[in-house]
Each structure stands twice: as structure tokens, then as C-alpha cells.
Amino acid sequence: MLLYYIIALFIILVDQLTKYLTVQSIPLHETVEVIPSILSFTYHRNTGAAWSILEGQMWFFYIVTVIVVGVIIYYLHTHGKEDRLFALSLSLILGGAIGNFIDRLFLQYVVDMIRLEFIQFPIFNIADMALTIGVGLMILYLIRDEWKEYQKKKVGKTSD
Secondary structure (H helix, E strand, O other): OHHHHHHHHHHHHHHHHHHHHHHHHOOOOOEEEEEOOOEEEEEEEEOOOHHHOOOOOHHHHHHHHHHHHHHHHHHHHHHHHHOHHHHHHHHHHHHHHHHHHHHHHHHOOEEEEEEEOOOOOOOEOHHHHHHHHHHHHHHHHHHHHHHHHHHHHHHHHHOO
16 A cells, blocks of 8 residues: 555655756746657646636635545545555546645646647646546546446356
């Protein structure tokens, strides 16, 4: 179980380090090209959620994040040992949620910096990546879990 908290902590640390380095080395709204036409870093302040939805609604984000973190910790303790994919997805979501929560709590906005040049996509950060990957893994876990249940029912019907 400790491993999954270490993963979440690692995500938080890398997220906060990259945000700190961005703020210290890139002027607001300026872009530093990393891989031409593919990847750049742009210092952006996001006062909302993904795609800047619900801008300025900090109390909403505080409440939702505290609830989400509580639920994740509960499920990690009660069901995390049952499935590694489930626990990994929770740890990624936990790390991402806390990473962005730290920004919202202390800065009143989230520092975003990763920009994909080859598509029209919002600027994001490490916490956002962890959240996205965590949710993707959770969806895979749920599909796999439903498939296992379906197979059990199917086998049960054929043996009747």
C-alpha cells in the first residue's frame, strides 16, 4: 500500500518542481520551444479546471478536491490491495489532484506549462497528465472488472 502513496508523492514533487522551474525561468505567457512544431513550454495561469472551465470558482475546487482526496484514500485503503491497476489509477489521481490543489490553495490559480504545438490543445502540467492517465487506467480497470463479472455469469449459466 505504501508504494501507491510513494507514487502519489513522486507525482506531487515532480509537478511542483516543474511548476517552480517554469515560474522561475519563463515569463508569464512566454513560450520556450523544446521540440520545434511538437512541444514547447508556455507559462500560463489557469484559474479554472480543464480548458479553463469554472474560472475563479476556487471554493468549489477546494471542496471538490478535499472530497475526492478523501474518497481516494478510503478506496485505496479498503480496496487498493485487491487490484494493482485500481490502486495505481487511484495513486495517479491522488497525486494529480493534490498537485493542482497546492497551486489553487497557495496561488489561487494552477501553473500550466506543457504545450503541444501540433494540435489545438490546452496548456497542461504534470498533475493534469497524472489525472488523465489515472482516469484512463480507472476506465480500463472498470471495463476489465465488468468483463470478469460477465465471464463469471456466463460460466455460471452454462454450468446450470
